[in-house]
Amino acid sequence: xxxxxxxxxxxxxxxxxxxxxxxxxxxxxxxxxxxxxDAILSLDDMLMAIFGxxxxxxxxxxxxxxxxxxxxxxxxxxxxxxxELAKQVQPSFVIADVAAQKIIDDQAELxxxxxxxxxxxxxxxxxxxxxxxxxxxxxxxxxxxxxxxDYNKKKSKLHYLAPIFCNLTQVQRGRELCCQPKYRxxxxxxxxxxxxxxxxxxxxxxxxxxxICFDAxxxxxxxxxxxxxxVAILQPLCGPEEFSDEDNExxxxxxxxxxxxxxRETDPDxxxxxxxxxxQLCATRRCREVLRAKGVYEILREYHKWEAKVGRDSDCVxxxxxxxxxxxxxxxxxxxxxxxxxxxPDDQAEKFIQEDAAYVKSLLD
Amino acid sequence: xxxxxxxxxxxxxxxxxxxxxxxxxLDSFIDSLxxxxxxxxxxxxxxxxxxxxxxxxxxxxxxxxxxxxxxxxGLQKLKYDPEENxxxxxxxxxxxxxxxxxxxxxFRMAIYSFTEGIKxxxxxxxxxxxxxxxxxxxxxxxKNYRSALSDAQRALFYKPVYTKARWRxxxxxxxxxxxxxxxxxxxxxxxxxxDHKEAKALLHKNKMKKLDTERNTRKEAADAxxxxxxxxxxxxxxxxxxxxxxxxxxxxRLNISExxxxxxxxxxxxxxxxxxxxxxxLVWPTAFSYPEFLLSxxxxxxxxxxxxxxCLNTLFAEPLPCDRTLSYRPESVNVYYENRKVGxxxxxxxxxxxxxxxxxxxxxxxxxxxxxxxxxxxxRVEQEFIHQQRRPxxxx
Numbered sequence: 001x002x003x004x005x006x007x008x009x010x011x012x013x014x015x016x017x018x019x020x021x022x023x024x025x026x027x028x029x030x031x032x033x034x035x036x037x038d039a040i041l042s043l044d045d046m047l048m049a050i051f052g053x054x055x056x057x058x059x060x061x062x063x064x065x066x067x068x069x070x071x072x073x074x075x076x077x078x079x080x081x082x083x084e085l086a087k088q089v090q091p092s093f094v095i096a097d098v099a100a101q102k103i104i105d106d107q108a109e110l111x112x113x114x115x116x117x118x119x120x121x122x123x124x125x126x127x128x129x130x131x132x133x134x135x136x137x138x139x140x141x142x143x144x145x146x147x148x149x150d151y152n153k154k155k156s157k158l159h160y161l162a163p164i165f166c167n168l169t170q171v172q173r174g175r176e177l178c179c180q181p182k183y184r185x186x187x188x189x190x191x192x193x194x195x196x197x198x199x200x201x202x203x204x205x206x207x208x209x210x211x212i213c214f215d216a217x218x219x220x221x222x223x224x225x226x227x228x229x230x231v232a233i234l235q236p237l238c239g240p241e242e243f244s245d246e247d248n249e250x251x252x253x254x255x256x257x258x259x260x261x262x263x264r265e266t267d268p269d270x271x272x273x274x275x276x277x278x279x280q281l282c283a284t285r286r287c288r289e290v291l292r293a294k295g296v297y298e299i300l301r302e303y304h305k306w307e308a309k310v311g312r313d314s315d316c317v318x319x320x321x322x323x324x325x326x327x328x329x330x331x332x333x334x335x336x337x338x339x340x341x342x343x344x345p346d347d348q349a350e351k352f353i354q355e356d357a358a359y360v361k362s363l364l365d
Numbered sequence: 366x367x368x369x370x371x372x373x374x375x376x377x378x379x380x381x382x383x384x385x386x387x388x389x390x391l392d393s394f395i396d397s398l399x400x401x402x403x404x405x406x407x408x409x410x411x412x413x414x415x416x417x418x419x420x421x422x423x424x425x426x427x428x429x430x431x432x433x434x435x436x437x438x439g440l441q442k443l444k445y446d447p448e449e450n451x452x453x454x455x456x457x458x459x460x461x462x463x464x465x466x467x468x469x470x471x472f473r474m475a476i477y478s479f480t481e482g483i484k485x486x487x488x489x490x491x492x493x494x495x496x497x498x499x500x501x502x503x504x505x506x507x508k509n510y511r512s513a514l515s516d517a518q519r520a521l522f523y524k525p526v527y528t529k530a531r532w533r534x535x536x537x538x539x540x541x542x543x544x545x546x547x548x549x550x551x552x553x554x555x556x557x558x559x560d561h562k563e564a565k566a567l568l569h570k571n572k573m574k575k576l577d578t579e580r581n582t583r584k585e586a587a588d589a590x591x592x593x594x595x596x597x598x599x600x601x602x603x604x605x606x607x608x609x610x611x612x613x614x615x616x617x618r619l620n621i622s623e624x625x626x627x628x629x630x631x632x633x634x635x636x637x638x639x640x641x642x643x644x645x646x647l648v649w650p651t652a653f654s655y656p657e658f659l660l661s662x663x664x665x666x667x668x669x670x671x672x673x674x675x676c677l678n679t680l681f682a683e684p685l686p687c688d689r690t691l692s693y694r695p696e697s698v699n700v701y702y703e704n705r706k707v708g709x710x711x712x713x714x715x716x717x718x719x720x721x722x723x724x725x726x727x728x729x730x731x732x733x734x735x736x737x738x739x740x741x742x743x744x745r746v747e748q749e750f751i752h753q754q755r756r757p758x759x760x761x
Contacts (some may be wrong), residue, residue: 144556182559215746242587253576260590 031071161206236265250295275319309311495522611729629732708757
């Protein structure tokens with residue numbers, strides 16, 4: 001522990017370059033292990049030294065400092081500690097603000113690294129409100145940086161903005177901001193649910209959609225005339241199969257007459273999330289009717305065949321069947337307006353879950 | 366006379382005398398002047414015309430090709446002479462001209478003026494950007510969207526914050542179906558002013574147009590693919606049955622194309638041979654010719670599973686109008702087809718299906734359709750038909 005403490009003196013910004021570099025390299029490797037992380041997190045002075053070095057003029061020093069922060073914030077405890085300490089430091093080092101600025105700066109070389117730090121921090125639900133205070137004025141700019149693929153001129157891809165937005169939608173306020181029509185944030189984010197080149201972008205965007213779908217308040221927003229969200233959900237589930245002209249005309253425009261080259265989402269976890277979104281949307285009668293009208297059943301019919309033969313993920317097959325079961329039924333049979341108002345007694349719930357597990361096992365031959 | 370200048374004392378008489386003398390001299394001088402008319406004024410009968418030409422009184426600007434009043438030319442020189450004006454003043458003069466023409470909807474003249482302004486190459490970017498912006502507007506009104514877009518973009522180059530130019534560029538891009546350029550410009554507009562209503566609306570309209578266009582392209586591709594697949598199946602069915610075409614040399618590989626299968630008979634034009642719904646049966650356009658009457662009947666869609674008997678029953682369900690003697694009944698006629706290669710005719714077995722008939726050695730599809738000849742049994746018409754001179758078609 002003392003040896004670690006000794007490093008602090010070499011990490012002062014005014015120190016010689018080589019001393020700083022060596023000390024920081026050492027610190028960075030410490031953050032790679034659990035004990036090392038704990039040691040560093042217990043030393044406020046060390047953390048403050050790292051904060052200082054993230055803004056060092058030397059590119060390598062700054063980079064190592066930010067990488068250290070990424071490791072330190074990877075878990076909830078570390079994230080909270082780092083965030084709270086940064087707020088107290090003099091002069092102020094509001095870490096979310098620094099990160100946001102670096103991301104928005106199209107010349108910043110460390111934009112990607114900072115985005116990972118911010119992604120770690122926003123994952124902690126208790127910190128989101130405070131971070132939102134800092135980020136709110138910059139949301140439009142962040143969305144712009146995200147949507148414009150060549151935004152950063154120093155090769156940062158900014159893929160981690162997707163998980164950042166996703167984490168922000170964990171809380172109600174984040175969802176509200178994302179869905180606010182004036183800023184059209186969703187419009188810019190949604191197309192990336194099908195972004196082939198980065199699973200991080202896709203995963204983050206689909207996470208955003210999921211958080212919104214799980215909040216019933218937004219179901220009407222989702223299923224209004226603009227099919228943006230619905231298309232974002234369905235597109236990764238659509239394949240190259242041909243539909244008749246009649247069926248095609250039902251679908252949202254982007255999904256009509258898809259070419260032979262169309263492929264489905266390759267990650268089964270993401271497919272499952274999308275199906276869960278659809279399931280959430282089946283909660284109310286009005287929404288079910290909209291889904292049927294837009295040809296969701298036809299899409300899932302083809303998807304089910306594909307998943308059974310090619311995808312072969314049994315959780316996905318079950319998730320798909322859950323949605324299809326509801327969509328096939330006529331409204332008189334369902335008799336309920338809102339599924340969520342049904343109360344399931346605990347022992348019954350237990351039984352259903354076990355039955356499902358057994359069924360899932362039997363699904364794939 | 367005494368020297369007038371030195372005379373000191375004038376009597377009243379002498380003064381009066383001098384005055385009268387001077388008067389008389391003046392009169393005679395005037396009288397001696399040549400009598401000339403004043404000709405430099407406007408002729409009375411054409412005074413309105415002249416007035417219209419005078420730069421101070423003209424009501425409309427001179428059009429190219431009009432002869433100009435010399436005073437007008439002088440004013441022009443003042444205005445446009447590079448020696449009389451700095452480049453910037455010159456450019457602004459042209460700008461004013463252009464704006465004047467715009468007000469009067471003379472868009473081509475406006476373009477000309479703005480172009481001259483731009484040609485001055487004056488160094489003030491604000492002036493140049495306005496010239497480009499205004500020229501862009503002129504082009505826009507006469508629907509030269511490409512030029513309008515390029516001018517608007519030039520304006521933005523000289524003045525990046527020029528909102529009006531950016532808005533016009535966005536509209537041009539929309540007209541030209543440059544969807545991505547349009548949406549980029551709209552986003553830029555909204556970044557500066559998030560409440561720019563028109564930009565929001567255009568962004569939406571543009572997106573819808575883009576999605577529609579993309580969908581239509583996909584649909585056409587899907588339709589084309591479907592047609593191609595259907596054609597390939599048809600082609601395979603024809604090859605499988607080893608059907609012969611007389612438009613094609615026998616020994617060469619058969620090249621079945623849409624052209625080959627297009628029916629040459631007008632009534633059959635829209636019914637080329639095709640596979641029916643179940644994908645198994647060929648359906649042929651067929652002509653039945655009556656040598657006796659020099660007429661033909663056309664059956665547009667005959668499945669190959671039909672027998673010739675069935676065909677006859679259909680053809681003669683009602684007697685032919687020209688068949689006075691009722692000789693043309695299903696049981697009283699023979700059906701033949703021509704083998705043009707050899708130059709002879711073959712009789713058809715009425716119990717055979719079309720498919721079987723087409724399979725016969727001498728049967729060739731001609732002009733994308735089937736052709737049969739119907740004559741009364743054991744009649745002179747039949748004999749003449751059979752023995753008619755036919756020259757065989759020779760292929761090299």
